[in-house]
Amino acid sequence: MSIHEYVAALGRVTATLHAAAASTDTALRELTAARAILTRLSPDGAGWYPAELDLAIAELTKAAELAAGARELVADYMMRL
Numbered sequence: 001m002s003i004h005e006y007v008a009a010l011g012r013v014t015a016t017l018h019a020a021a022a023s024t025d026t027a028l029r030e031l032t033a034a035r036a037i038l039t040r041l042s043p044d045g046a047g048w049y050p051a052e053l054d055l056a057i058a059e060l061t062k063a064a065e066l067a068a069g070a071r072e073l074v075a076d077y078m079m080r081l
Contacts (some may be wrong), residue, residue, distance in 0.1 A: 017071035
């Protein structure tokens with residue numbers, strides 16, 4: 001593999017990580033909106049609390065941050081090549 005092919009492969013990795021971060025951001029916005037709707041529909045005092053949704057939101061947030069961080073690390077590495 002030539003250095004040009006190597007850089008091209010890393011470029012594809014960067015693009016994939018960018019898409020992953022964007023997808024998780026979109027899912028996070030949609031899930032947060034859905035949670036807000038469900039919370040408004042829940043009767044007060046019913047004891048219903050969407051803990052699973054909160055956990056999913058936290059995990060999606062972490063996934064988006066990890067994908068964005070990985071993309072930045074790969075891009076920084078590519079700049080040093």
